[in-house]
Amino acid sequence: MEATEPSTTTEDRRRRKARQTRNALATAAVDLILERGLAATTVEAIAERADVTRRTFSRLFTGKEDAALDFVRGDGDRINALLRDRPAAEPPLLAYRRAVRDWLADREDPAWHLRPRMRRLLALLDREPALFAAYERIRVDAQDESVRILADRLGTDDARDLRPAVVVDAAAGVLTAALRVWARGAADDDSAAADLAALVERAYDALTQEAASAVSYDTPEK
Numbered sequence: 001m002e003a004t005e006p007s008t009t010t011e012d013r014r015r016r017k018a019r020q021t022r023n024a025l026a027t028a029a030v031d032l033i034l035e036r037g038l039a040a041t042t043v044e045a046i047a048e049r050a051d052v053t054r055r056t057f058s059r060l061f062t063g064k065e066d067a068a069l070d071f072v073r074g075d076g077d078r079i080n081a082l083l084r085d086r087p088a089a090e091p092p093l094l095a096y097r098r099a100v101r102d103w104l105a106d107r108e109d110p111a112w113h114l115r116p117r118m119r120r121l122l123a124l125l126d127r128e129p130a131l132f133a134a135y136e137r138i139r140v141d142a143q144d145e146s147v148r149i150l151a152d153r154l155g156t157d158d159a160r161d162l163r164p165a166v167v168v169d170a171a172a173g174v175l176t177a178a179l180r181v182w183a184r185g186a187a188d189d190d191s192a193a194a195d196l197a198a199l200v201e202r203a204y205d206a207l208t209q210e211a212a213s214a215v216s217y218d219t220p221e222k
Helices: 008-036 043-050 054-060 064-068 070-084 092-105 118-126 129-154 163-183 195-218
Strands: none
Touching: 008 043, 008 054, 008 064, 008 070, 008 118, 043 054, 043 064, 064 070, 064 129, 070 092, 070 129, 092 129, 092 163, 092 195, 118 129, 118 163, 129 163, 163 195
């Protein structure tokens, strides 16, 4: 008897189940780290809280830090998806800025900073080297993809043309700076989460103003 391909409904159900499992583990990791501290949180405890096996955890994540920051990874993917969809005529820096703006404004699938206690988790990065290292790996992976997207938009080779990497490093650096300032606010004040969008806009304004000032200052006098 000839084997049949799984139906779309079955595939969708499997993907949905896998996503639910991943989210349950990520949520458990965040909760336990904030409740007990990073050192006192074990992978076994995370798996137990999410009601899955240790093997399931290891299939999805490399460690507890990786699990706790999975929402950050997911939002990096979303920013890049939005960047791909920006109009081709937009300058790269503006395209990145508007992709970030749209990510922050999405209320149907809220950005991770709007989820409960994410501000507290981000604030831990300065005190937990292992968590910071995991965050940096996720950040670098997302930025590498952004560089490839911008190189494709520009029709250039990012191994030879510096423009995509320069734009991404500057634009992503602005976002990181705004996030760090935001995280240093009241850690338990989740009501202030929406303020991040305004802070990011001010940070991008500061970048463009400083760049314009530098160009003006460097222009030879006639």
